[in-house]
Amino acid sequence: MDIIYNICFITRKRSNEVEVLMLFRRKDPNRHKWNGIGGKIEKGETIDESMEREILEETGLKVRGMSFRGIVTWNETGGMYVYRAEDEGGGLSACDEGELAWKPFQW
Template identity: 50%
Template sequence: MRLPYTICFIQQHHEILLIHRRKQPNQGKWNGVGGKIEAGESPLAACIREVREETGLRLRQPEFRGVVTFNGESGMYVFTAERWSGDVVASAEGELDWKPLLWILTSPEATSTLPYFLPEALGSNPPVEHAFTFTRAGEEYGDVVDYEMKPLRPEWAVYDRPISGI
């Protein structure tokens, strides 16, 4: 299974910077900042680049917090960050806003998977896999029908080296 994406949750004063996505997947929903890993790029490098492109922030020491997988087909590397430089600048990807964790976990405007994995990702436990099974609606994933937290596969724990086959 390939994990071609990254997502990052940037924290400040008990709030998290989210993006209101203008594109699929999750168009019209609030989610963490991230995107596609480019050829020859490590998940960590992709996280840093995507955050800079979408927010204007330069991350310092993002922390790897695990992976999220979708229907056993695809997935993303999850990072958190509490240190950065620069000012938040909007991009074409979507509106940015700082949201309290309670809002993220309870709002229908947030991506439906966040209540399942975000508290764990923000915690201090070792990184894990958050495995989701969704209904399918054409090319898009639908509703969550199953969720399981699993031990992290060793190959996914190497998040700071380029991934082949992306």
């Protein structure tokens, strides 16, 4: 099974509440769904390098504490590496992939 995707859930703390950055995707395969930040691993990249690139491309954010949290697979045909990170601050950039929004963790 080839695992060619990654996803990261970026959190921040605001007024004693934890928020998670979500992306409302414009493109398939997850069009019109909220999801974390991520994408395909490009040839020649390590998994960590790919995750760092995807975060920067899709959000413009710098993160800290990026850590591998596991692997999600589906139907023994594919999967994705799952990461978590914390926002270091700064503004979000426009994203070609869809709408970025900070959501309450409980959301």
